[in-house]
Amino acid sequence: MNAIIFNEDTKVFHIRTEHTSYQMMIGKHDVLLHLYYGAAVGDSEVTWRIVTFDRGFAANPYDAGDDRTFSLDVLPQEYTGYGNADYRVNGLEAVHADGSDALYLKYESHRILPGKYKLEGLPAMYGTDEEAQTLEITLRDHVSGLRAHLLYGVFPKLDVITRAVRVENNGETPIKLKKAMSAQLDFPHRPLDIIHFYGRHAQERLTERIPLPHAIHSVESKRGASSHQHNPFVILCDHAADETHGDCYGVSFVYSGNFKCETEVDQVGQPRMAIGIHPYHFSWRLEPGKVFETPEVILSFSEEGLGGLSRRLHDAIRSNLIRSRYVDSPRPVLVNNWEATYFGFDEEKLYGIAKTAREIGLDLFVLDDGWFGKRDSDTTGLGDWVVNEDKIQGGLPALAERIRGLGMKFGLWVEPEMVSEDSDLYRTHPDWCLRIPGRPMNRGRFQLNLDVSRKEVRDHVMGQIFQVIDACGVEYIKWDCNRSVGNVYSAELPPERQGEIYHRYMLGVYDMMEQLVSRYPNLLFENCSGGGGRFDAGMLYYSPQIWCSDNTDAIDRLKIQYGTSFGYPISTMGAHVSVCPNHQTGRTVPFDTRAVVASAGTFGFELDLQKLSEEEKKQASAWIRTYRKIEPLVQKGDYYRLSPAAEGSRHVVWQFVSKDRSETLIAGVLLENISNPRVHLIFPKGLDEEAKYQDEGTGAVYTGAALMHAGIPLVAPMGDYQPIWHHMKKCECD
Numbered sequence: 001m002n003a004i005i006f007n008e009d010t011k012v013f014h015i016r017t018e019h020t021s022y023q024m025m026i027g028k029h030d031v032l033l034h035l036y037y038g039a040a041v042g043d044s045e046v047t048w049r050i051v052t053f054d055r056g057f058a059a060n061p062y063d064a065g066d067d068r069t070f071s072l073d074v075l076p077q078e079y080t081g082y083g084n085a086d087y088r089v090n091g092l093e094a095v096h097a098d099g100s101d102a103l104y105l106k107y108e109s110h111r112i113l114p115g116k117y118k119l120e121g122l123p124a125m126y127g128t129d130e131e132a133q134t135l136e137i138t139l140r141d142h143v144s145g146l147r148a149h150l151l152y153g154v155f156p157k158l159d160v161i162t163r164a165v166r167v168e169n170n171g172e173t174p175i176k177l178k179k180a181m182s183a184q185l186d187f188p189h190r191p192l193d194i195i196h197f198y199g200r201h202a203q204e205r206l207t208e209r210i211p212l213p214h215a216i217h218s219v220e221s222k223r224g225a226s227s228h229q230h231n232p233f234v235i236l237c238d239h240a241a242d243e244t245h246g247d248c249y250g251v252s253f254v255y256s257g258n259f260k261c262e263t264e265v266d267q268v269g270q271p272r273m274a275i276g277i278h279p280y281h282f283s284w285r286l287e288p289g290k291v292f293e294t295p296e297v298i299l300s301f302s303e304e305g306l307g308g309l310s311r312r313l314h315d316a317i318r319s320n321l322i323r324s325r326y327v328d329s330p331r332p333v334l335v336n337n338w339e340a341t342y343f344g345f346d347e348e349k350l351y352g353i354a355k356t357a358r359e360i361g362l363d364l365f366v367l368d369d370g371w372f373g374k375r376d377s378d379t380t381g382l383g384d385w386v387v388n389e390d391k392i393q394g395g396l397p398a399l400a401e402r403i404r405g406l407g408m409k410f411g412l413w414v415e416p417e418m419v420s421e422d423s424d425l426y427r428t429h430p431d432w433c434l435r436i437p438g439r440p441m442n443r444g445r446f447q448l449n450l451d452v453s454r455k456e457v458r459d460h461v462m463g464q465i466f467q468v469i470d471a472c473g474v475e476y477i478k479w480d481c482n483r484s485v486g487n488v489y490s491a492e493l494p495p496e497r498q499g500e501i502y503h504r505y506m507l508g509v510y511d512m513m514e515q516l517v518s519r520y521p522n523l524l525f526e527n528c529s530g531g532g533g534r535f536d537a538g539m540l541y542y543s544p545q546i547w548c549s550d551n552t553d554a555i556d557r558l559k560i561q562y563g564t565s566f567g568y569p570i571s572t573m574g575a576h577v578s579v580c581p582n583h584q585t586g587r588t589v590p591f592d593t594r595a596v597v598a599s600a601g602t603f604g605f606e607l608d609l610q611k612l613s614e615e616e617k618k619q620a621s622a623w624i625r626t627y628r629k630i631e632p633l634v635q636k637g638d639y640y641r642l643s644p645a646a647e648g649s650r651h652v653v654w655q656f657v658s659k660d661r662s663e664t665l666i667a668g669v670l671l672e673n674i675s676n677p678r679v680h681l682i683f684p685k686g687l688d689e690e691a692k693y694q695d696e697g698t699g700a701v702y703t704g705a706a707l708m709h710a711g712i713p714l715v716a717p718m719g720d721y722q723p724i725w726h727h728m729k730k731c732e733c734d
């Protein structure tokens, strides 16, 4: 199927994926109008959706002459400028050499190309010529000569369209970009809800759903990171949409820095969404002939509700965004020493944990914070990526060798973007951190941000880290980032370019990560930012997994992992079994339940395994074997949220189904047991109606139809926080 069609007669662009249509039209006066995005409409061109009236206080551009029905203020458009009497949220703003800041963008040309466009130094989906096509539509501001090349990456099989904008200064004088959003989307005549994912440290990606108001609603971060507080992924959907029904649009920003997702319902009831780098503290000086590329946005649509949308996004991210070889192959089950020791360890303590880990059946020992510099607490040492031999006597290569001698892989924690004032790096190069001249600095966890927009800084830090990786044969890296970007000023940039620093910082981080993954293609790379402070599609381009939250309490994790699942594959969520009472909440939860929750993620352990009872060690070993069996479902299966992790939920249940529907796992937690309880039924989904499935635990046999229509009762032993686990496979049994 030709995914991108341009009709020369009607001037309509029709992007077609397997289940969706996206249409635009070069309208009067060469304004690029947005016609439609949603369920496939066959070969119809839905031009009739442009309905114009003479509306009061909706001005008309001069080229409309005496046509008072043509107003940019109400027309659905693809990407808008500024100062042209469209007063709604917009895409692009630029100040010209004469101080004026208007832009009137008009269609100039387009190209349809095989394969997927690429963005310089930025994460983005990738695709072969068989998988993807690119549409580039060039809009031009005729007064300044500025061009906005709108890029559309079309993945027909994935039902995904990506967008980005390449802004080019074709004028003769420099231009200062003030706002350069990656995509805008108009929804002519259609009320919608927004679902967004807010939170805080240790409580990331909680869900909120509200009808889009007539006011501007903004989901955003100005913290220099995508943030714990707001995630750069939102869903727009019908008011009635639920897990299985209704039109849902997913908007995932492939970027890990400041962002803004603005929505506005205009005066005649049409929602508009614009998403991109936050204009706060942003400007970009564009010399004549130069180009600025925005980060990418992934758009997807499903008419099969929120569940259908999530499954589309999960597939797309797994197949054409994550590059790691681990994306769909077994990952080592790890033990991380952070909650076991914090900063208080020596080489024998670490070796002891690794030894027990091996006996239990784990594959990878991860040495977390505290192994370098003079790092005995979080006040010192960041920036000195040389082993702390007071703590690890004999050196790190020797310890790594001993651990490898057990038959385990060796992994390491690093925090390359940061520096402690009490460090050799800071003493030698105090000017290498971000710092506003003449102002006292703010500290976050006692640390400062290195100015990683500077190549010499990046080269120094990564050079040190590469030496350690090489010397120790490190096979896993956890990259942490424990403060928001602050003191935003770079000693290297001239005053007129200080508005570029947030974005240049992010480009610097991406460059460092690219160096890491290209130098060590077999490394298992886990991202982290004080838990899930940078859980975004941008980071998934570099690492197949991200530590989901510093909150390891299995019950709190239900909500965090539930929220995360809307936009991100389950196999990307770092999840560990930790000790009870839990270090963040003091809560005690049965071992099996902790394992059930961690198995809806990357599965690992984060506790002092030496302190487990013999019984718990057996449970841990059994769970590693169980995880190995269900790991293909987690990595490649379809995911269904069967009951939500919402306020007041009595149970939270999810399900994986293999793509061939031969296997399923229904798992979850019964949160509360009461005496004389009502019986709740759970209704699995996505199964083969005709087939028979046998529950590996109970031996019971059900037809797919019976499971899906008659349901199965949720029953659990006495006590709160009881595990739910039904692993079923197709069988030929009677």
Ligand code: DGJ
Residues within 6 Å of the ligand: 338, 368, 369, 413, 480, 482, 528, 529, 530, 531, 547, 549, 550
């Ligand atoms: C925050 C991370 O999320 C934790 O897992 C741990 O690595 C600490 N930082 C170490 O400082």
